[in-house]
Amino acid sequence: MNEIAVETPENAFLPGGRRRHRKPRRNGTGTGLQRALVLAMAVPVASAALAGPNAFAAEKGVGATAKTDVPDPDDQRIAANLETRVHDTRLGSNVSGVVIDAESDTTIWGHNASTALMPASNAKLATSAAALTVLGPDHRFTTRVVYGNGTLTLVGGGDRTLTTADLTDLAKSAVAGLKAAGLTTVKVAVDDSLFPEPTLADGWNDGYYPDTVAPVRALVVDKHAVQDTSVDAGQAFANQLAAGGVTVTGDVTRATASPQDVPVARHKSAPLSEIVKSMLKHSDNNIAESLLRMTALGAGHPATFEGGTEVLRQVLSGVYGVSLDDFELHDGSGLSRKDRIPATTLAQILDLLTQPRYAHTLGSVLEGLPVSGEAGSTLGSEYGRFDGENSKCAVGKVRAKTGTLTGAIALSGLTQGKDGKWKVFSFIENGATADQNSTKDAMDDLAATVNGCYA
Incomplete structure (x- = not known):
């Protein structure tokens, strides 16, 4: 469902304006x-x-x-x-x-x-x-792309707002880096290890997923309601790489990014407040x-x-x-x-x-x-x-x-x-x-x- 903005008067919902003499709570802000x-x-x-x-x-x-x-x-x-x-x-x-x-x-x-x-x-x-x-x-969630051993790995950072447009930008940076290094062929993997199993909560009915809620993973694109959102996102990323002129070999697989992998690109989400x-x-x-x-x-x-x-x-x-x-x-x-x-x-x-x-x-x-x-x-x-x-x-x-x-x-x-x-x-x-x-x-x-x- 797309949000349609409704104009409301400024400060229409800012209760508490008359509470100067309210007894303080134990803890403050910040x-x-x-x-x-x-x-x-x-x-x-x-x-x-x-x-x-x-x-x-x-x-x-x-x-x-x-x-x-x-x-x-x-x-x-x-x-x-x-x-x-x-x-x-x-x-x-x-x-x-x-x-x-x-x-x-x-x-x-x-x-x-x-x-x-x-x-x-x-x-x-x-x-x-x-x-x-x-x-x-102000916290933002980060999705990364790293390279190692002939593989580009898309690393999920828990961003449920990631879009195809965001993947396109990540792919453009990756393609530029590959071509600069003289590489035209690559494998693609996804790393969603940030969120361990189980992916389904106690008390969820079988009929809930993937439409009402998808199995919880750290990587997803366009809010797709599918059983494996991580591989789905990896396939979308691979398609963007191919569109940029890089040949992707094999199927998208799961892997855990290595500390030795080279950082290639990253995307930050909107602030948590939004x-x-x-x-x-x-x-x-x-x-x-x-x-x-x-x-x-x-x-x-x-x-x-x-x-x-x-x-x-x-x-x-x-x-x-x-x-x-x-x-x-x-x-x-x-x-x-x-x-x-x-x-x-x-x-x-x-x-x-x-x-x-x-x-x-x-x-x-x-x-x-x-x-x-x-x-x-x-x-x-x-x-x-x-x-x-x-x-x-x-x-x-x-x-x-x-x-x-x-x-x-x-x-x-x-x-x-x-x-x-x-x-x-x-x-x-x-x-x-x-x-x-x-x-x-x-x-x-x-x-x-x-x-x-x-x-």
Whole structure:
């Protein structure tokens, strides 16, 4: 799906502007985040205790059933409406939901908020936050070409945005180097050893791959949905070499590049911040899985599903103090049917986006959240989102991550209510028997209720 840009007013979604007197969190931005992450990696048990997820949850009020101070009339109205609408038959009976006032960090409404449910693609919020924190928003992924023993080896660097045009540029540099050395014949190999097996996550259904998600490898071109993306990319590279006048002999094979191989060319991706925005807009499963692996590597862990999810947990809990009670994650995309995340946890992640101190690191998560009714995103009208009688009033007023699996629908984001206050929300349902589009419409109604336009 190609993204179609939608013009929005500058700073239309920059919550937290009135939070000058907010009590500081434990850790700051920039080097502070890095120091906290180092502590979390070095002493995971101690740092988890210092983070105090339960104390944090109490401070935030997340998961509680009521606010501790005098309720705002507008918030009371929202809570009352949600309490009625959460029982909509289209949502089924297994729903977890919470709404937070972003300025005061108090809970406006909660319904089974601490119940861990299958989050679907809402898991990408956790993946994005971890990747940006560990790697940094300016990080770029590098694809290399090296030469040795008559072979050009295309070395994957985890860039899921690599295109044929990028391979063409790499091939041009390689052809120029070969011809300068008087060589006109070469073999081609691919090195995708950056990501070890397994390539499929625990809890993925056989029907998911390669279309919904491809087996996770460190090399891919044009987001091709094939079983072996690495060899596919190598073949595309070989074709570009041939087009440049170099004869490629034999089939594309797998190899591990040698330290003695001569560097020939390299390509750097766009900054991670841009990749995250695109990944969230389109809910790209393949990019999410690559980011999880690269996050593991960035923290010095094996680039496996387990390595990535371990680092992700350490970041959320040790750096940001997010509650991981009953949190279970087996992949980066949320496709695993064994994943479980409470609405409480997703809301806490989103609440980080409302704090200016985290804007540099996590700002692209906020910018990447689809806007209600935004063409080309997963909340676009082409997907039937926010076009119902009750929800169309919220078009352009909600930023939220969608999530859809068989038996699981989720919507988590933030909106500025008619009272001018920013609200963070998360809704997850599992097991609804209604048509998925009807369930999504009911979710949109809940978001419009939080906005206040569906009163």
